[in-house]
Amino acid sequence: MSDLHRLTIHEAHRRLAAGEISSVELTQDCLERIHQVEDRVQSFLTITEEQALEQARQADQRIADGQAGPLTGVPVQIKDVISTRGINTTCGSRMLQDYVPVYNATVVDNLYRQGAVMVGKGNMDEFAMGSSTENSAFHATHNPWDLQRVPGGSSGGGAACVAAQEATYALGSDTGGSVRQPASLCGVVGMKPTYGLVSRYGLVAFASSLDQIGPITRDVTDCAHVLNAITGHDPKDSTSLPQAPKDYLAALNDSLSSSPLAKGRSKGVLRIGVPEEYFVDGMEPGVRDAVETGIKALEDLGATIEPVSLPTTKYALACYYIIAPSECSANLSRYDGVKYGYSFQDTSDMVEAMEKTRQFGFGPEVKRRIMLGTYALSSGYYDAYYLKAQQVRTLIRQDFARVFQQVDALVTPTSPVAAFPLGAKTGDPVQMYLIDVCTLPVNIAGLPSISVPCGFAQGLPVGMQLIGPHLSEESLLRVAHAYEQATEWHKAVPVL
Amino acid sequence: MALDRQEVQHMATLARIGLTEQELESFQDQLSHILEQFQILAEVDTSGVSPTGHAAGASGGAGVMRDDIPQDSSSFEDVLSNAPWQEGEFFRVKAVLEE
Incomplete structure (x- = not known):
């Protein structure tokens, strides 16, 4: 080889x-x-x-x-x-x-x-x-x-x-x-x-x-x-x-000040916001250190770094775990054992065939989310859960839109934790959901974002997330590329 | 927001998911715990806020329309190729109505 x-x-x-x-x-x-x-x-x-x-x-x-x-x-x-x-x-x-x-x-x-x-x-x-x-x-x-x-x-x-x-x-x-x-x-x-x-x-x-x-x-x-x-x-x-x-x-271009987003700004300098809400309680210290060092590197490259606030961040997890399971419960209704996929045939009853097909065909997390979504969409709970989550989704979008009046991009940790041991979080769904706390607001608002390697925490890789306004992929790639040129993290490879 | 056993069973019935006794029990705990986390949304004032159903609207692409021009679709053979049970050009299912 x-x-x-x-x-x-x-x-x-x-x-x-x-x-x-x-x-x-x-x-x-x-x-x-x-x-x-x-x-x-x-x-x-x-x-x-x-x-x-x-x-x-x-x-x-x-x-x-x-x-x-x-x-x-x-x-x-x-x-x-x-x-x-x-x-x-x-x-x-x-x-x-x-x-x-x-x-x-x-x-x-x-x-x-x-x-x-x-x-x-x-x-x-x-x-x-x-x-x-x-x-x-x-x-x-x-x-x-x-x-x-x-x-x-x-x-x-x-x-x-x-x-x-x-x-x-x-x-x-x-x-x-x-x-x-x-x-x-x-x-x-x-x-x-x-x-x-x-x-x-x-x-x-x-x-x-x-x-x-x-x-x-x-x-x-x-x-x-x-x-x-x-x-x-x-x-x-x-x-x-x-x-x-x-x-x-x-x-891709090494100079951050030539970002198209920075044009028309008074100083012509790229402004990057650091949302305090993304540096959550429970974040591993090694992850925090690596991301903060990464932010310093962006500053050394000529970006101005400013603290910003996205106060709706704390609602994003609940908002996401209502909307995503609701859509999932509708999308996954197609798996009924009739058109394709696993099909339980050992019964003469159609409803029992569907229930058994879905009982044996789906794993526990999929079942949990289908049930959760079914609940959030069911009569009597729709307004309190699904409609409420969609309204909060509007507020989260507006929060990002407001911050992007002030800065060109945001920098955050991608995940509050580095890789965890197999089996460590499988017993508690909510603990598993919390890992996505820094990434899911981006999907809620439909924004682009990129994660780049920014160091290690006790030998495990750490990623830094850049988030931009809609269709700002070019600027995000430019910032990420400039950062990559100035650092060596992307060159590290595991020994196998 | 504790769910009782009947509510969990009702959801399973609506979603057409068969559950064992053990699953029913663990889902009752887990889903109750998850729903508890959702209570945080009650503190958000959303009066007069319009709902966002789709991120595409925000980036200007919701519901892109095209002309309705007939086109070739997949063949019967393709469409039925993954069917667990079929007959001729049809999917077969268990009897829905009693004879």
Whole structure:
């Protein structure tokens, strides 16, 4: 095995385009790496070795024809909630254990059009509900930095896979932090784009007003490359923004003062706000230290740092855990054992068949959320829970909008804790929910945000989250890239 | 906000989820505890605040419309390929009405 599995997308692309390596070599190296570490990391639910090598051969032909794009021939793992034609898409659930989609998600078609090589499907919490990947019906994933600890979730497979160098990058989905939080816990870059920027067509629905697909990569440049490939208007998704394509790579620039957001400001300097509410009680001291050091680095780069307040932050968790389960209870009603998926047949009664199908097909967390959502939407409780949460959602949005009159971006911890031991929080749902306290307000407001590695707490990676106004991906990437250029954290790799 | 056993069973019935005795018991505790956390919202004054149903509205993309032009859809074979029980071009289900 060579060291090709360690390359970033942009490094691999340079060497592929120059003819120094082939996609088949790169793909084989990743597959060997998978064979070497997967029994310990367990980031995959399906490994698509044969298809990957076939795609690699096609990519090599395309490169030989001078048609190579930045992602051509580069291996990717795709979260198992994103539909892949002809390849099992289980959502980490017994319910869809044998489900084989008959169409690709738009993001998958977009990657394939670029000549991507898919090496497999990523492990996840069942239906993306969870923060540790322990809710997968099939197996847990282990954090490559400490195999006794969780990788975060729900896209824990993707983050662990990229950190363990089993694929060059991954696609995850983020409903309340499910890309950014595992990226933070595994020491890689994770981005949730503005709601509507990336098509949700073919993303199996959890909470439709919050779900968004995002990249998990080794550095910010790679993140921009993937964003370039997956963004764009999709007529198959009615919430897809009618945006003209942008070149996110062109947005990367070392100087913070040239941010387009900073233009027109009196000093022409980027202003970054630090919301005190995100430095919560119970935050680990090592996480706080790493994030504060990261904020200092942003200041050294020329940004002005100012304290800001988002007083509705303390209501975000309750707001989210009413809205997301409500939408989930509606979306998951489709699993009735009739059209696809697991089906309990050993009864003559239709209602009993459905109840047993859902009893045996769903795991405990999914059942909890369906029940919670059913309660919040049921007559007599709708106003007190669902309507109230939607009103609070308005206030949370307005809070962000007000703060973005004052500053160009926000910086916060991504997660108040570093990776925790497997099994440590599975007994108490509320403790697990609290881990997403810094990420879920962003989904509630539909904002873009990125998590970048900013240090270590007792040997475990820590992530720093940047949040911007709607469609400010270019500025966020620019700030994140400038920070990355000034620090070495993204270069750290776990020993496996 | 403690839920009683009947309420938990009622939710399970509405959601068409069969539960064991043990699940019923643990969900009663857990869901009660979660609902307790939601009480914090009662302190927020939301009078006159309009609800936000969707983040897309905030970024200008709610309900993008297109012309209603007939297009090819998936084939019967594709649509039925994951069906647990089928007959001809149909999904089969258990009898809904008594004979």
